[in-house]
Amino acid sequence: MSMIDLFRCLLAGLLLACLAGTGDARAGEPALHVSLLPGAEAPGGDVTHIDVDIRFEAGGNGPDAPLLALARIYANVDTVAATMTGFEVSDALGPLALTVEDEPDGLVAFRRWLPEREVSGEVRVRYRAPVTNALPARGAAPPYDLRTEGGGVSGAGGAFLALPADGRDYGITLNWDVSALGAHASASGSFGDGDVVLPAGSVSRLNRAFFMAGPLNRYQPAGEEGGRFAAAWLGDPPFDADELMGWTARLHAWMDDFFPAGDDAPYRVFLRHNPVNAGGGIAMINSFLVTFNDATRADSLKSTLAHEMVHTWAGGLEGPDNAWFSEGVAVHYQRLLPWRAGMIGAEAFLDDLNSTAARYFTNALIDTPNGEIAARFWEDTRIRVLPYDRGAMYLAVLDALIRERPGGARSVDDLVFETILARHEGRAMDEAGWVELLRAELGEEGVSLHGAMMAGAVMTPPSDAFGPCFERVEHDFRRFDLGFEPASLNASPRIIRGLDPASEAYRAGLREGDEVLVPVPQDSIQADQYATLTLQVRRGDARHAITFLPRGDTVPAWQWQHAGYNGTCGLD
Numbered sequence: 001m002s003m004i005d006l007f008r009c010l011l012a013g014l015l016l017a018c019l020a021g022t023g024d025a026r027a028g029e030p031a032l033h034v035s036l037l038p039g040a041e042a043p044g045g046d047v048t049h050i051d052v053d054i055r056f057e058a059g060g061n062g063p064d065a066p067l068l069a070l071a072r073i074y075a076n077v078d079t080v081a082a083t084m085t086g087f088e089v090s091d092a093l094g095p096l097a098l099t100v101e102d103e104p105d106g107l108v109a110f111r112r113w114l115p116e117r118e119v120s121g122e123v124r125v126r127y128r129a130p131v132t133n134a135l136p137a138r139g140a141a142p143p144y145d146l147r148t149e150g151g152g153v154s155g156a157g158g159a160f161l162a163l164p165a166d167g168r169d170y171g172i173t174l175n176w177d178v179s180a181l182g183a184h185a186s187a188s189g190s191f192g193d194g195d196v197v198l199p200a201g202s203v204s205r206l207n208r209a210f211f212m213a214g215p216l217n218r219y220q221p222a223g224e225e226g227g228r229f230a231a232a233w234l235g236d237p238p239f240d241a242d243e244l245m246g247w248t249a250r251l252h253a254w255m256d257d258f259f260p261a262g263d264d265a266p267y268r269v270f271l272r273h274n275p276v277n278a279g280g281g282i283a284m285i286n287s288f289l290v291t292f293n294d295a296t297r298a299d300s301l302k303s304t305l306a307h308e309m310v311h312t313w314a315g316g317l318e319g320p321d322n323a324w325f326s327e328g329v330a331v332h333y334q335r336l337l338p339w340r341a342g343m344i345g346a347e348a349f350l351d352d353l354n355s356t357a358a359r360y361f362t363n364a365l366i367d368t369p370n371g372e373i374a375a376r377f378w379e380d381t382r383i384r385v386l387p388y389d390r391g392a393m394y395l396a397v398l399d400a401l402i403r404e405r406p407g408g409a410r411s412v413d414d415l416v417f418e419t420i421l422a423r424h425e426g427r428a429m430d431e432a433g434w435v436e437l438l439r440a441e442l443g444e445e446g447v448s449l450h451g452a453m454m455a456g457a458v459m460t461p462p463s464d465a466f467g468p469c470f471e472r473v474e475h476d477f478r479r480f481d482l483g484f485e486p487a488s489l490n491a492s493p494r495i496i497r498g499l500d501p502a503s504e505a506y507r508a509g510l511r512e513g514d515e516v517l518v519p520v521p522q523d524s525i526q527a528d529q530y531a532t533l534t535l536q537v538r539r540g541d542a543r544h545a546i547t548f549l550p551r552g553d554t555v556p557a558w559q560w561q562h563a564g565y566n567g568t569c570g571l572d
């Protein structure tokens with residue numbers, strides 16, 4: 001797909017859906033066997049590599065059609081395409097020479113291997129995928145790369161699996177040999193524990209899956225061995241992961257009752273260390289991945305865990321540029337549902353709501369029209385967070401409007417449920433379908449509110465939008481402001497451009513033309529008035545660490561606080 005299609009797709013919903021790719025299913029069910037053999041310095045030590053051994057029946061490939069594909073860049077992550085060793089491909093006729101075709105650099109850029117002759121019989125592909133724990137080189141990126149910790153290894157299939165490129169559906173067997181990782185080692189993944197067999201389907205399922213092997217720590221609700229919910233992690237997170245996963249399992253069960261049209265698919269949560277952008281999560285097939293660093297507290301992960309689970313039921317709208325819906329819904333419910341379930345207190349609810357509100361109402365680019373977001377998604381963190389923050393505030397505005405209608409029995413929940421049911425029943429549900437739901441519920445008032453949101457109008461929920469226990473107040477906050485051109489951090493190399501001499505960054509010693517050596521996270525610190533940014537910069541032959549508060553003008557922003565009401569707080 002083209003870059004623009006991919007950006008549109010990213011904004012339409014979940015990243016993983018965009019990376020699914022397309023393929024024409026043809027008759028027959030060829031088999032794909034994937035064997036993974038991690039190797040370590042010593043049992044319990046760092047994992048140094050995974051030996052990958054892939055076999056499949058050739059589908060009549062000739063020199064004109066690619067035989068294998070592995071992204072070089074997968075969602076801004078450098079894969080093992082450039083670092084793999086011992087790459088050998090053979091078929092029934094012996095060694096197979098291949099030519100390489102690389103897509104140009106982009107958010108996703110595939111490498112494809114074309115055979116130099118007709119392919120016959122079983123194809124066998126072997127290579128060693130190194131595990132280096134190198135920091136991501138390209139800036140903001142999901143934690144898909146292979147990493148070792150706690151004597152084990154984890155990563156997304158898209159970051160290390162070279163798979164058949166013929167677009168056919170394959171029945172897949174996946175086998176692990178974890179004997180090099182010690183007596184207590186085991187393997188898990190988005191499709192289940194240990195070796196798995198998958199029915200015929202797209203090979204891209206493997207790209208969208210997360211894998212983890214080593215001396216795994218595991219959580220399963222008591223008495224539900226082999227049940228739907230399970231979690232796995234490596235090493236020692238700086239919080240009680242067992243207790244946090246128990247909380248997550250209870251919320252998973254609560255959401256399963258709340259949302260219509262759930263399925264019985266197993267659900268996995270993987271936790272791993274993240275050196276760059278800890279605290280974030282990403283939905284994978286049948287599972288999600290949450291990341292932490294040495295300072296992460298369990299409470300701070302609850303929003304992320306709730307957010308990613310909401311995605312699995314709520315999904316998105318069909319069509320491009322609909323992240324305002326998928327992400328808005330996920331942010332709206334990430335605090336509301338745990339609070340309704342009695343699984344977080346009012347303080348935690350307010351903290352999460354006010355974090356979104358502070359980031360949104362101080363955003364200097366708050367009025368960027370929805371249609372302009374895709375093109376600028378990766379260049380500026382203030383653009384990237386808009387679908388989340390604006391979407392959530394919009395849904396709160398809508399919720400308040402619907403609740404104040406005569407009768408008062410309906411809420412925005414009912415509209416969201418309609419979209420879920422439509423998808424479940426195979427009916428199309430896109431932005432136009434959503435607008436029709438609004439028209440039926442609120443008349444033209446709903447339609448014009450939606451139009452205003454899409455055009456970039458500021459969405460301000462009324463004071464009682466979150467129930468009678470909370471009220472809206474104004475607070476002064478400083479805007480997030482790097483003090484230089486945000487695109488500087490996405491360029492390669494990252495050279496500081498457009499530095500404002502009145503900025504905090506300049507005052508801390510940053511200078512025009514400095515090269516930033518290590519990518520830095522920004523999405524989360526936008527919401528925190530006191531979060532500093534440390535840039536590792538090179539100026540000539542000297543290197544400096546420059547720490548500053550990335551804040552500019554002071555502006556008023558809406559927040560919510562306790563209203564001193566003693567009745568029932570919840571919005572059921």
Ligand SMILES: [Zn+2]
Binds near residue numbers: 307311326327330
């Ligand atoms: Zn999300």
